[in-house]
Amino acid sequence: QNLGYYIRGGRNKQVVVLIDGIPVSDPSSYNNDFDLRQLSIDQIEKIEVLKGATSTLYGTGATTGVINIILKKASNKGFAGSFNTHIGTNASQEHLNTNINEISSTLNLNGSVHKFDYLVSLNALQSKGLSAAEGVDKNISLREDPYVRYNSLIKLGYSPTKKLRIGVFGSYDEFTSHYDGYDYISGTYVDADNVLKSIQKRVGVTPKFTYEKGELTINGFYTQVDRNISPTSDIYKGEALGFDVFNNYKFTNSLQMLTGIASQYQDMYQKTAYSSIEEGSAKQHFYDPYVSLNYFSKGLNVNVGTRINIHSEYGSHFVYNINPSYNIYFTDTTVLKLLASYSTAYITPTLQEIFNKLPSIGELKPEKDKNIEAGFDLTLTDKLNFNAVYFYREEADKIGYDYTTYQSINDEGTFIAKGYEVSLQYKPINSLVFSANYSFIDREESLLLKIPKHKANMNVLYKINDRTNVSFNGKFVDATKDYGNLNLPSYRIVDAFFNRKVMNDRVTLFASVTNIFNEDFQEIAGFSTRGRNYRLGLQVNF
Template sequence: MSKKLILSGWCVFFSLITTAQSQDSLQNIISLKEIVVSASKIPLERKETAKPVQVIDFEQIQRSEGKDLAQLLHEQSGLVINGAFSNPGKNKDVFIRGASSEYTLVLIDGIPITDAAGLGGAFDLRLLPLQQVERIEILKGSQSTLYGSDAIAGVINIITRGPKEGIFSFDAALSAGSLNTSQASLSVSGKADVLGYNIGYSRFYTEGISEATDNVDTVDFDKDGSQREAFQANFELTPSTSLKISPFVRYTDLTNNYDDGSFADAANIFTSEVFNPGTRITYLKNNFQINGLYSFVQTDRKFNSSFGESVFKGRTHNLDIIANYRLNENFQVIGGIYRQEAKVLDDEATEKDPSFTITSPYVSLLVTGFNKFNAELGYRLNDHSEYGNEGTYSAAVSYDISPRVTLFGTYGTGFKSPNLNQLFGRFGPNPDLKPQSSRSYEGGLRFNLLDQKLSGELTYFDRSIEDVIIYDFSVGYQNRDEQNDFGVEASFTYQFLPRWSLTAHYNFVDGEVTLPLTSERDSTFHNLIRRPKHSFMLSLNAEPIKHLFISLQGQYLGDRSDSFYNSENFQTEPASLDAYFLVNGYVSYEATSALTIFADVKNITDTDYIESTGFSTLGFNMQAGIQVHL
């Protein structure tokens, strides 16, 4: 599919929408009044931001018991989570619009949660239980101007549960199901005078399946189980109407059994402990607001295998100070400074206990509701202790061509700094690496038609990344390739009855890497491993009777290319993955105001499929349980 064909289709669709929409003065749909914070780092109504924000709200999360965080994200338009339906303990790779996991920045409550000792620095989705999440905001496209390194493909901001109104409330959930899987969570929450609290604990256990696929059927591969315990405490202290102090602490202990790779059984053990304390301070006076965010991330990971024991310890400090001044009802200025200090505790690295710091001042001008325009212009300067300065900038604009149709476009540059393993690690480090840099743009429209029954969004995007860091066994890490990706996203929701709705999204993504062969000749080839060109989801959500909710969902992923390491000939070999279609279902019944019964069923048709060559996937499986709210 060529870019010209995609753009032509976009123009045709745009003309149909603008012809179909009515000319009355109805305001944007109610969902656009929802408050979001990720797009500009300050609370805004969705209709006020020029950036398209995808929100997973609390109701949707409550109706996702039995799923994990990776499976819920996999349902969202533009996201593919490879491993979401493999063995529960297998690693989960986040692909936003075809980009590798390392180009997506994960935030928890607006603060980066990177792993200094990780190979790519990406957050491990297995560490955070969904029961501790209040909502999720997803920003696609380059967000480096506001969020710095790693935000080349987008940002996922996971907002945890805070104090509830009232002196005391109690929430609990208990479920069990296939693979001898069980999950329990409980939390207490409340507010009294100037103090608020939310304290939660969850435990997950499963026997799992064999992580690796037995391709010869001559031996019985053992099951690779997983268990996780997680604790979280959020507090609020409000000494005055202008000042709020919100300290927090999170701790997760994860243990997984894992195999030696594709088609290779083993009795390996992986453990990961994450300790994450911090605080958020907010001061608001008239038209001026300042936020201070601090967090410390301590990660301790250990791999026990036939190769012995490998230990990785990372320490990261994050500090972000954000000031916002409203000039008038249409114009605001946002400015701040961010500092990150990252260290790996490793005596065997080429530089003992390597570390770096990034200091980044940034500024943004925000325009809201000015003659039907919303806009945001921003710039960020990143001062890295190892490679110097890197500047990024961005622009986003939206225009309400009618009360029901909004046209939007964004352009941004981004960067990803080399991580400490690439700069100073044990295998092939290169202290002369440059940051990877990107430019991306997107354009599209949001619409709300047929008396607010039909709403949706259509987007075209294009992204280029230069100085891509690759690993070459002969020379180690180096800047070499150029990556180019483009595609289309289309999502629709149609409410055809008061409590019945149909949601659909379609995604097309294509990409290629340019590999320099000589000073005069390059080689270009498709390289989106495990990422489909075509994917779609169709979901029917209904409340046929009061208190009963039913959801039926179909997910399609098209053909994909893959590669795997063949342990018999010690070579990396190409592979092809067939398309597949999964049918999943969910049902819940609110028996009383305090008790809800639910069941989550995945792969109802027991489809045989592959997410990664040589690794197993889940057949028919289900979880059932109860939720208690007191």
């Protein structure tokens, strides 16, 4: 199953996913979301998560959050590289074993020569040993559903001057996933020989020009996703072509302005046993000029912005935001930041929704959100940080499905989501870091499917010495429901991780034990989940 990213009670279509600042999605999918299974974690440098409604900067879909996945970059050395590999188990909670059922390897080559820089990354992963469906009798193992993924990435850069860099990239990501079926009579998932093969191709250019007062950036991209399902021979193809041109101008050290224009064209093709969509039958394009003004000072900080979405389906839509904050300095290292935000956001109809709209509907309107936030961030020296945020969101014109006409419609009424988030980081000594967070979401039960009201995470990192670290992660997920009013009980998971650098830090050894106490839980009703599993690996830098 595609991973769900539920931020502040929202779902995948309410989150924008970026790779190196460029939006990624599958226009042929019903939610126009991005399948995170396409990515290799070994090609990722870090992940940034920005919560809240940010459509002013990031456009459609940025109603609950933005996930920016930053890939690894080229080294300043003439030639550098790394090889990473691991092996591990892949067992369910009911059928523990120590068989090696997962293996992954990644090769990264990168460097800089004169005015050129380059990065080439290859990854392969194979996983088996687990059945997608759990089955009615937990004591009987169903057939394994293997998963295989291949990733290739190339990034090239040319800097003719210190002020100009021209970058290009290309990636090819492919996975094959076996999965089980659903018995509508018994209401359970059963063994089946279904296979999904998904191929994602991405290319783009990323020139950047720096001048005395600012920086001009151009991001141009093309994405194609092909999905084939057997034995039904279903075919899906999604294409996205777009650009984002923006200029960040610095008036003074306290005042900056970002101006830009983003555009995207989407098209799809679909052929199944029940329906077909020819290329050009369901398509959309839009142009979004936007501006954001930032004022900085030691005390007051203000960000205001606006965006106009000019869309081929419904015309234009206007969004804006205002985000003030104020810093109170008790000492140079003890600071209280008070923050607030009011913003509007939107989600354009997906291609599936546009194609399936009622004939009587001239146009599907975008989903509209209003978002209010208020909170604080308290820093006490370099030892302690504590923050809390309350949020309130109104969702209107949600695009739904009319089961009497089998068509897409704009739902009437307003849907509300509200809650709060708190987080803490405490560093009593240099070698020990404790962090924890908790979130609560309150909204209608019918909108909380698979979304728990309460979630909590905890992490303890202990640095044994300069070369050795050990950490423990704990997670609590509250009870929730799945489709069919099926209960998903609450659960607690504890993981442990260890890594050590050897051979003058050229080799890193790592190991992990996940779900240490072999907790029995389900994230999706009827699907298997992993029990206690082990992983061993190493990374060699050269």
